Amino acid sequence: xxxxxxxxxxxxxxxxxxxxxxxxxxxxxxxxxxxxxxxxxxxxxxxxxxxxxxxxxxxxxxxxxxxxxxxxxxxxxxxxxxxxxxxxxxxxxxxxxxxxxxxxxxxxxxxxxxxxxxxxxxxxxxxxxxxxxxxxxxxxxxxxxxxxxxxxxxxxxxxxxxxxxxxxxxxxxxxxxxxxxxxxxxxxxxxxxx
Numbered sequence: 001x002x003x004x005x006x007x008x009x010x011x012x013x014x015x016x017x018x019x020x021x022x023x024x025x026x027x028x029x030x031x032x033x034x035x036x037x038x039x040x041x042x043x044x045x046x047x048x049x050x051x052x053x054x055x056x057x058x059x060x061x062x063x064x065x066x067x068x069x070x071x072x073x074x075x076x077x078x079x080x081x082x083x084x085x086x087x088x089x090x091x092x093x094x095x096x097x098x099x100x101x102x103x104x105x106x107x108x109x110x111x112x113x114x115x116x117x118x119x120x121x122x123x124x125x126x127x128x129x130x131x132x133x134x135x136x137x138x139x140x141x142x143x144x145x146x147x148x149x150x151x152x153x154x155x156x157x158x159x160x161x162x163x164x165x166x167x168x169x170x171x172x173x174x175x176x177x178x179x180x181x182x183x184x185x186x187x188x189x190x191x192x193x194x
Contacts, residue, residue, distance in 0.1 A: 007027075010027055010028075010029060010100040011024075011027050013100050013111055013112075013113070014027050014100055014102040014109060014111050017109065017111055017116050018104065019106070022104045022105060022106055022107070023104060023105040024102060024103075024104050025103045025104060025105060025187040025190065025191070026101075026102065026103040026183055026184055026186075026187035027100065027101070027102045028100075028101050028102075028175075028178050028179075028180055028183070028184060029096070029099065029100050029101055029178075030095070030096045030099065030101070030175075030176050030177040030178065031096075031133075031134055031177045031178070031179045032096050032097065034134060034177040035089060035092060035093070035096075037161050037162055039158055039159070039162050040162070043084060043162065043164075044085070046084075047081055047084035047085040048085055050081045050084070051078065051081030051082060051084075051085050054074060054077045054078045054081050055078055055081075057074055058071070058074040058075060058078055061074055084164065087163070088162060088163025088164050089163055090163070091163040092161070092162070092163035095163075096177075098112040098113065099111070099112050100112065101175045101178065101184075103121060103184065103187040103188060103191060104121060104191075105121065105191060106120070106121055106122075106191075107119065107120065107121050108120075108121050108139075108173070108175070108188070108191075110173075110175070117173065119139055119173045121188070121191035121192065122191060122192055122193070123139055123192060124192050124193070124194050125139055125140045126138065126139045126140075126188065126192070126194075127140075128181075128185065130181070133179060134177045134178060134179055134181065135178050135181030135184065135185070136161065136174060136175065136176045136177060136178065137174060137175045137178070137184065137185075137188065138160070138172040138173070138174040139172055139173045139174070140172060160172060160174060160176075161174070161176045161177070
């Protein structure tokens, strides 16, 4: 799917993944025009500085006939810097154009052509991040990571919705940057009883 599915296509995509008797309460998606998040205030300048410093070091190393291992390491760091600076926005753009969000009477879904991520609609451990025009809803799925990462859940959560969360399964289940947030919250409140 090269372009974002329209409302009818999005609904059809979700309906094809429903279980027998499951009622579809809400279908939506992440706002395609909202690419920046709070974390970008430090990620963009840091990654820009990092990328420039590594590029200068790589050029100096190449001119100085450094060992190939040094050149390979610096090249790897340069690729990482370029991904943090720009490549992650390609990842995020792709997700925004392919993922469709849905709430049914039993599940909350993130659906695209290749896969379905889901959580129980009756869960009450969701929280809302509201801006002037959008809401994001997250369920706390990263508590089990507290022993794996310094800083625990917050260390994982800070990269959510930035494009750096290369494997969304590692973080919280979430619906990001939804413009019709009131309809989404109404559906979630109906299913979770909150």
